[in-house]
Amino acid sequence: MxxxxxxxxxxxxxxxxxxxxxxxxxxxxxxxxxxxxxxxxxxxxxxxxxNFAARNLKAGNSGTIGIVLPTMSNPFFSSAFEGIEAALMKRGYKSLVFLSHESLDLERTGIQKLVETQIDGLIISPAHETINSKSIQHLTQLKSLHIPIVTLDRTLHEIACDSITTDEELKAEIAISNMQKSGCKNIIFLSGTIGATRKTGYKQALKSVGQVTRIMEYHSDFPKDELLEMLLAKSIDGIMACSEHCAIQVMSFILQNGFSIPQDVSVISYHNSSIGQSFWPALSTIDLKPEEQGNLAVQTLFDRINGLLPSGKINYQLDSEIIQRSSTKPIRS
Amino acid sequence: MxxxxxxxxxxxxxxxxxxxxxxxxxxxxxxxxxxxxxxxxxxxxxxxxxNFAARNLKAGNSGTIGIVLPTMSNPFFSSAFEGIEAALMKRGYKSLVFLSHESLDLERTGIQKLVETQIDGLIISPAHETINSKSIQHLTQLKSLHIPIVTLDRTLHEIACDSITTDEELKAEIAISNMQKSGCKNIIFLSGTIGATRKTGYKQALKSVGQVTRIMEYHSDFPKDELLEMLLAKSIDGIMACSEHCAIQVMSFILQNGFSIPQDVSVISYHNSSIGQSFWPALSTIDLKPEEQGNLAVQTLFDRINGLLPSGKINYQLDSEIIQRSSTKPIRS
DNA sequence: CTGAAAGCGCTTACAG
DNA sequence: CTGAAAGCGCTTACAG
Incomplete structure (x- = not known):
């Protein structure tokens, strides 16, 4: 033995x-x-x-970064994690992962474990519940222990920590405007549990041309009948979907009912995975750059740990990218 | 301070x-x-x-389980991880995650880190490179340190450790047979980088009725022209796709070209995510139960740690489930 | 160039 | 019921 x-x-x-x-x-x-x-x-x-436990006991650090994400089932977060993991691996660090499933309680439990493990830093996309309740004591606690935090994609305004975001709001506005230039007159926003900020870009764009906003709520299932009616009445010719999942659901529904994309309806979505890319028609999308966000979060965290960043919080706003494919009509010039 | x-x-x-x-x-x-x-x-x-580092130094264990998965971008593995993480969290354990991206080298590096961290056990879906090269010294090393290993979904026959698998081969055979009973005469298998074992079930089923097997290789893009030709010639009326991603790509292509599912072609796939469920038509699938596999892997690991399992290796074969939805024709009785 | 000693923060026999 | 002491496996001033 x-x-x-x-x-x-x-x-x-x-x-x-x-x-x-x-x-x-x-x-x-x-x-x-x-x-x-x-x-x-x-x-x-x-x-x-x-034995790292012994080494860390002396050194006072653990070579471990805590990662708290709402879920891995959403491709945005799994891609973000891939970016984080790769960047951490490259630096010889380890990823300790907890999933919050949008619950404040689970997030708290995870953070507690993380603190006990003496993590050197935390990368987090806060749970909806955390954001809504503004309960952030489990996070301010880290601050007082001098464990740096970086938020990814979702920001927590109540706490002074570095953050990574994208200009998705602006890009949503441009994307909508592009759809209008391509001839769309009736664009609706298909909204899910995510995408609260995304609505803003959509609203902004329609407001700027004096159009009425139409938001269709979507939770695991959307009002098919209503959509079909609109399709038949031709009272809809563009859809901005809050997620790729949602877009694929709608597009398959549209195709299945004999309508054409983008001739009858243009569809644009968020996130850029291979599944949207290989769909027929290939899905136009706003790429939120999850991997880059993950990468940058790690970079920022280490810069902060190494004292390379000025005190006060820093927000890195990454450029998101509108990827024009076949599910939207070309812009008429 | x-x-x-x-x-x-x-x-x-x-x-x-x-x-x-x-x-x-x-x-x-x-x-x-x-x-x-x-x-x-x-x-x-x-x-x-x-301070867990101190506590663990005394105790000799770390309250941490190593997780090595090929990727998080594949929904099968992200679901498996969700199952693992939840089961671990419930037991107060932590998940240290490394991604191999199917590379033996990355897998080795990760395992090395994991061993230094004094993990109490390892759950792994070995990289293709590991499986093909049969290089498993990085894993036998763990055995000699008495760190138990459980493989998930992918088995490593060269090493004596517990394993979780499903009866997907059998279910593939049944699914094919069901498609035949529903009237399909020309079923092809759409094969990707994954799914080597899945082919076996397909071949088995066709062989048992004396039919010729037709396998179409698929890597990020499949031969559209060839497929279109088959559709037009009506020389195909059933598709078994190696993954949900692949199935959605093919189905959107079929719909886009004016054919009907399942009237013209039945489609069945593997894995059961919400995206296949909300597709029109809803995708019939063989559910590989990734979350349950993750859960069971954790259960098995702890049983092994606690000496509840007989020596020698144990294989748990979970029942996978054929979920009949609208992308395949009903069975004629 | 090598080694004795102290200490990281905790737990756990052992003594009182 | 409380405390002194040893020790988990390492690193790092300090001495020689």
Whole structure:
């Protein structure tokens, strides 16, 4: 029965002090080259694996970053996580992940665990419940422990921490305006649980041309009959969908009922996954750059940890991108 | 500037020994009720948070489970992760996540980090590269350190560890047979990078009725022209798609070209996400139960850790489920 | 260049 | 019921 090899054991087998072993393994210039080699060879032979718990206890940091996301089932967040994980891996850091499922309670429990683990920083997309209730003591707690926080995509105005967002509101406005230029006269917004801020861009755009806004609420299922009626009455010729999922649902419904996209109805959505790309017609979309957001969140977190950032909070606003594909008509010039 | 409160500080402020404080906080029956309360009140007041690194150093375990998955972008794996995370959270454990992106190298690096962190167990869906190359030293290493491993969905026959799988092969066979009973005479299999084992079920089913198998390879893009030709020639009336993504791509293509589902072509796929469910027509599918697999993986891991399982490896084969919706014709009885 | 010693923050026999 | 002491596995001044 093999136990994990420790410095003590190596020390015994090599007849060297623990200090020397430790220094040799860490490439300390104090130690002679010969000794370093001897130690390393022995360590490899004995399958020595350093104990991070011990190292961290001394160092006071854990090499671990806490990640709290609402869910992984939403492609936006899984992509964001992929960006975060890759950036963290590159820096030799580890990702400790908790999912809040939009619940304040679960978020709190996760953060508690994270603090106990001595995380070096936190990247979080706060739960809806947190945002709405403005209960942020579990987060301010981190601030007082000097654990930096970066919010991703969703901002918490009540707390002073760095944040990553996109200019999605502006891009929504431009996208709507593009649809109008392409001939759309009746654009509705298909809204789900997400996308509260997205509505704003839509409203802004319609307001600027003096048009009435029409928002159709959508929760797991949307009012098909109503939509079908509008299609038949030709009282709709454009849809901005709050998510790709929602867009695909609507588009399949439209196609299935014999209407054409974009001839009868233009459809644009948010997020850019391969599924929207490979749909027929290929889905026009506003790419929210989740991976880049994740990457930038990590970058910002480390800049903050390393004291490279001025005090006060910083907001990085990433450019989102309108990707024009076949589900919207080309702009008439 | 607030530092984290330690037992030592509480000890000073209360004029009690560190031992007493520690025991009180852990509800040791040795300590008087009055003291326990006093200590707890003071701890709360000082925002005391236990240091897990220290605790784990003593205990020799970390309360952390390593999770290594190929990706989060594939809905199967993000769902599996949701199942794992919830089960772990319920038990007060933490998830340390690494993504392999199907690369042996990345998988190795992740596992290395995980071992250094003293994880108590590992749940892994091995990378394709690992499976193909049969390089498993990074995993056998864990075995020799008595860190239990459970594989999820993808099995590694070369290593003696517990595994979770489904009966997808059998269900594929049944699903194909159902399609035949519903009148399909020319069923093709649309195959991607995943789904090697899935082909087997398809082949098995066609072989059993003496039909020729037709497999169309699919990588990010499939041969549209070829498919269109088959549709026009009516030489195809059923498709088994290796993934939901693939199914949606094909279905939108079929609808877009004026054919009907399932009247002209039946389509069945794997995995069961809300997107397939809300598609028109709703996608028939073989549900691979990723969340349940994740859940069961955690359960098995803890049973193994707690010595509840007999020595030798155990394979849990979960029932996958054929979900008949509108993209396949009803079975004629 | 090598080693003895202290200490990171906790837990847990052991003594009183 | 409370406390002194040892120790988990490491790192790092300090001494030699």
């Amino acid at each position: 093999q136990r994990k090899t420790t410095l003590k054991e190596l020390s015994k087998s090599l007849n060297l002090s623990i200090s020397t072993i430790s220094k040799a393994l860490n490439n300390s210039p104090e130690i002679s080259k010969a000794t370093v080699e001897k130690v390393k060879r022995s360590a490899a032979l004995h399958n020595y694996i350093p | 607030q530092r984290k409160t330690t037992l030592k500080e509480l000890s000073k402020s209360l004029n009690l020994s560190i031992s007493t404080i520690s025991k009180a906080l852990n509800n040791s029956p040795e300590i008087s009720k009055a003291t326990v309360e006093k200590v707890k009140r003071s701890a709360a007041l000082h925002n005391y948070i236990p």
